[in-house]
Amino acid sequence: MASPPAASTADLILDAAERRAQSFGFNGFSYADIADELKVTTATIHYHFSAKSDLGADLLQRYSRRFAEALAEIGGRECSAAAQLGAYAQLYEDVLREGRLCLCGILAAEYETLPAQMREQIVAFFASNEAWLAKVVRVGRERGELQFAGEPRDRAMAILCGLEGALLVARAYGGVERFRAAAEIVLAGAAPAAA
């Protein structure tokens, strides 16, 4: 019954813009780049996203929504806290394999050059990720699966920063292999001491 989901032009533009933003940054691609890729003109893109700041806001909204959905799915699994953290790290590794970074990670580097709305969306993304991670490590510790000192929120911040930094560094230096080495240690910080 349901017809195949033909991607709209707006979606195709968002797809192309997202890929480029995660590779080159928001200031690293132009309407002309996307227009060439999609075989349309820049005027067509302006019809769907009148200003580039609008495109950026829609980009972040979609990315954050999808990321939140992925976290909700992982959070709903009946598995250990360590396995959930592993799945979280896998989200990062998957984008690195495509030569990309986390959209909010790379945009955080351009933070000072971005419009106010995009800044707020980036902050909200980090806050949301930190909250999700804090819950996972807090519950994990309560269950005795994880072991760490201090506040869950601080532990969550360290995991978030460790993985964002590992993406940033490993894309330039070391690749997926070094990313995994760093990610493993970042997550092991909350693992129970070996008996």
Add this chain to the structure above:
Amino acid sequence: MASPPAASTADLILDAAERRAQSFGFNGFSYADIADELKVTTATIHYHFSAKSDLGADLLQRYSRRFAEALAEIGGRECSAAAQLGAYAQLYEDVLREGRLCLCGILAAEYETLPAQMREQIVAFFASNEAWLAKVVRVGRERGELQFAGEPRDRAMAILCGLEGALLVARAYGGVERFRAAAEIVLAGAAPAAA
């Protein structure tokens, strides 16, 4: 005897460019921005750095040299490995206090848009930092001051990534306070278990 070190125009240009690059990225400032700040014209800057890629290369060379000098100084101190790691993290915190990021951290986000020479310099910076950190944690473990499993090199990568990521995230979300919380946990990963 020695006259006061009057900063040359080239140095003033490098200073201004460095400050802007650490805040807005290499693609986030123009010759006109620096020219306005120094009350000169863009032609003057082109006289000292004929292409922007030359400016970028000189910027990275000077930054890496100064950073290496700071690491050599810290490495020469007669203090514990933990204290050396703390001093290392302090270098990062100091730039965050000025609203900046590590030059190579922010340029790593723009990596795919940068000329080949700058890419190589960024990679060399990360490799050099990793090597310095690896030595500190290796010696620290040998002395019984630090405790961690696995290769010193992997531990070094995790510290480097954790601090670079903490800078990136904390500038947008949480500020110096959250940076310290994350940095503390990153370094604590190699600390001896509390008795």
Add this chain to the structure above:
DNA sequence: GTCTATAGGCAGATAGAC
């Protein structure tokens, strides 16, 4: 070494035909 002047290109954005 620094200037004026300007070239040549690319950016984001708009008007109006189809």
Add this chain to the structure above:
DNA sequence: GTCTATCTGCCTATAGAC
């Protein structure tokens, strides 16, 4: 919705006077 055509501004870079 998509196009052609174009505007305006900013960018890197250069030529040549001082």
